[in-house]
Amino acid sequence: MILQRLFGLSSLIRSAVSVHLRRNIGVTAVAFNKELDPVQKLFVDKIREYRTKRQASGGPVDTGPEYQQDLERELFKLKQMYGKADMNTFPDFKFEEHFCQHLRGRQAARDDEVLILSS
Structure with a gap:
């Protein structure tokens, strides 16, 4: 069994x-x-080669001085358009208290209107 x-x-x-x-x-x-086939092996080798070049240069690979000039020019344009703040940091928002009280007052008035309409 x-x-x-x-x-x-x-x-x-x-x-x-x-x-x-x-x-x-x-x-x-x-x-x-x-074991990889020859095409895969070439692809993986190129990826590894690119990674070592990128780590050695600390930035984009195979770029000349014109790339750096273009990058600086574009960053300058962004600073001119959006202010002098650092574009790599999150902006700091500061709200004034009287503005928030004004919004709360408007919300309370709307709530009263809704109560009157629903009665």
Whole structure:
């Protein structure tokens, strides 16, 4: 009796594992294949080369002095348009209290109007 249950469970587990392997054969084939094809290898090598160049230069890769001039010119335009603030920091908002009280008063008046209309 126990042996029959064990054999039944083993066939159930075996079929579940085989279904799982059949569904994921594409993933397992890639996972077990450590060697890349030549195109993939070239692509990965170029990515690694770009990463080392970027880390060495500390910025964009293969740019000349004209790029730096263009960048400075565009940042200058932004500062002229939007003020003298640093564009890399979040702006600091300061609200005046009398303005907020004015808004609260307007909201209270609207609430009274809604109460009158709903009565």
